Amino acid sequence: MMGWLKIVGMGPGDETLVTPQVQDALAKASDVIGYFPYVERVSERPGLRLHGSDNRFELDRAKHALQLALEGNKVIVVSSGDPGVFAMAAAVFEAVEVGPETWRTIEIDVLPGITAMLAAAARVGAPLGHDFCTINLSDNLKPWKIIEQRLRLAVEADFAMAFYNPRSKSRPQSFDKALRILNSICKDTRPVIFARAVSSPQETISIVPLTEATPHMADMRTMVIVGSSQTRIIHRPEKSAIVYTPRSLAP
DSSP states (O other): OOOEEEEEEOBSSOGGGSOHHHHHHHHHOSEEEEEHHHHTTSOOOTTOEEEEEOTTOHHHHHHHHHHHHHTTOEEEEEESBOTTSSSHHHHHHHHHHHSOGGGGGSEEEEEOOOOHHHHHHHHHEETTSSSEEEEEOOOSSSOHHHHHHHHHHHHHTTOEEEEESOOOSSOTHHHHHHHHHHHHHHOSOOEEEEEESTTSTTOEEEEEEGGGOOGGGOOTTEEEEEOOTTOEEEEETTEEEEEEOOSSOOO
16 A cells, blocks of 8 residues: 655744644654754654654665655654755755656645744835745855856846845855845845744844945854845834835836
8 A cells, every 4th residue: 555745844943833734744743854953843742753854865765764654654754844845845846856756646736834034024014015036045956156147137136035044053154145245236225034933932023224334143053134225124113123025116
């Protein structure tokens, strides 16, 4: 009897932001596979096997999950946020495409989750209220020249931008280079939102002008959102500022 495979998003951190659809799938699963910190978010119970692994082995995880499903198990592959946004859904389908034909017969579903980008935007208002783009600043899987090209084109198109993986210990220079590019092209004080560990007890939010943003304001747990030229800030007495990008843009 063939099992099934569901690729799920666990949301940005707060358990209340895990969708009922994902909770139901987890309750029926026999195996959960994913990056160690994400697997640790799943409650242990009798009959459930947890398979944590390092974040550098996405394709190995995907192949393991597919084989377990083929053998009749009910398998969950977990990602934080949404599984289709810089996460495991693409890795699983890449494995399916190049793997044995039998993997193409497996029942596979992608269950969406709330991304860190959307959770961060909601915390401050609606900075992604008009056209926006999302860029992963990690050059582990693509060359920096591609990232730089996309940054420059995004600014030229006047998108608001959301940055994943802005800065890590192994590549502290990435965000520094991104800020230099943004400042050299934008030449303004559009708001930059640093949202770290959104929806967790360690959450911190700061909003600074682009000219005052520094690389050390971000790490791997930080979502960075850069406004477009039209993004506005509403200052309020004794309350947090609201950042939003109007849907009707000035000519």
